[in-house]
Amino acid sequence: ASDFQVTGAVARSAAGEDLGAVVGRKPVDVRISASVAEALDAAPADVLIDYTHPSVVKANALAALERGSAVVIGTSGLTADDFTELDAAARKAGKGVVASGNFAITAALLSHFAMIAARHIAHFEVIDYAKAAKPDSPSGTARELAERLGDVRKPQLDYPIEEIIGPSETRGGSVNGVQVHAVRLPSYTASVDALFTVPGARLVLKHDAGTDASVYADGTLLAARKVSGVTGLIRGLDRLIFDQG
Numbered sequence: 622a623s624d625f626q627v628t629g630a631v632a633r634s635a636a637g638e639d640l641g642a643v644v645g646r647k648p649v650d651v652r653i654s655a656s657v658a659e660a661l662d663a664a665p666a667d668v669l670i671d672y673t674h675p676s677v678v679k680a681n682a683l684a685a686l687e688r689g690s691a692v693v694i695g696t697s698g699l700t701a702d703d704f705t706e707l708d709a710a711a712r713k714a715g716k717g718v719v720a721s722g723n724f725a726i727t728a729a730l731l732s733h734f735a736m737i738a739a740r741h742i743a744h745f746e747v748i749d750y751a752k753a754a755k756p757d758s759p760s761g762t763a764r765e766l767a768e769r770l771g772d773v774r775k776p777q778l779d780y781p782i783e784e785i786i787g788p789s790e791t792r793g794g795s796v797n798g799v800q801v802h803a804v805r806l807p808s809y810t811a812s813v814d815a816l817f818t819v820p821g822a823r824l825v826l827k828h829d830a831g832t833d834a835s836v837y838a839d840g841t842l843l844a845a846r847k848v849s850g851v852t853g854l855i856r857g858l859d860r861l862i863f864d865q866g
């Protein structure tokens with residue numbers, strides 16, 4: 622995108638190398654750093670875009686806010702409490718954080734439609750499908766969806782989970798009162814189903830992605846453009862697209 626300039630990059634395995642060379646292009650005079658703090662100390666940035674690992678994303682975001690950068694978070698694994706902490710840190714810094722469990726437009730539309738559906742339908746659950754080796758569960762997509770659906774309303778459960786006859790784990794995990802079922806198997810990449818049902822009929826909202834990471838690019842760049850106008854945290858690409866006209 623011609624309106625952005627890459628000022629730094631982070632990858633421990635390529636630290637010290639030129640970013641252009643590492644991605645198979647001409648050198649671009651951007652040296653890859655081993656950590657976000659090191660990268661931002663070497664070259665300040667308006668925005669940090671984080672696609673790293675659940676174990677480091679919060680520390681990365683806090684390091685960026687301390688250094689005066691806004692933050693776009695794609696990395697999964699953060700809890701509702703983590704986001705509360707990041708919102709407070711962003712407000713203290715007078716900066717914005719935009720986080721989305723999924724930056725694909727199809728996932729953003731699913732979230733938008735699901736919030737409407739939850740206002741009208743009392744029974745719903747979420748199924749999350751990902752590759753067998755995904756380290757976090759539920760996915761960022763499913764976690765954000767369930768947390769936000771649970772804020773719209775707590776879904777009706779017609780049989781209490783704690784009274785289930787058999788292993789209650791088979792009914793999934795509760796995220797903000799919403800049952801989430803995480804499937805981790807080879808052949809899956811990144812999909813989510815939001816199931817809304819009434820007696821006799823079902824609405825199934827499905828986001829289904831393959832391995833092409835470009836589906837996340839436009840949404841990520843949209844967030845990077847808009848985050849400079851934000852103070853505090855916004856969660857969900859759909860909120861950037863649909864809540865503001």
Ligand SMILES: NC(=O)C1=CN([C@@H]2O[C@H](COP(=O)(O)OP(=O)(O)OC[C@H]3O[C@@H](n4cnc5c(N)ncnc54)[C@H](OP(=O)(O)O)[C@@H]3O)[C@@H](O)[C@H]2O)C=CC1
Binds near residue numbers: 697721
């Ligand atoms: N919100 C969204 O739309 C999307 C979210 N994701 C999420 O983004 C995250 C990254 O996914 P993906 O790009 O597939 O992962 P990869 O493992 O392919 O890439 C992670 C990158 O982060 C670098 N990195 C820097 N610091 C660390 C660290 N401390 N620990 C681990 N890696 C580090 C890695 O390089 P090195 O090991 O050399 O440091 C690597 O280049 C996941 O949480 C995933 O769920 C993924 C796609 C879309």
Ligand SMILES: O=C(O)C1=N[C@H](C(=O)O)C[C@H](O)C1
Binds near residue numbers: 722723755760
């Ligand atoms: O690990 C992935 O690949 C992805 N992770 C994100 C998530 O946890 O939801 C988004 C997408 O599913 C790809």
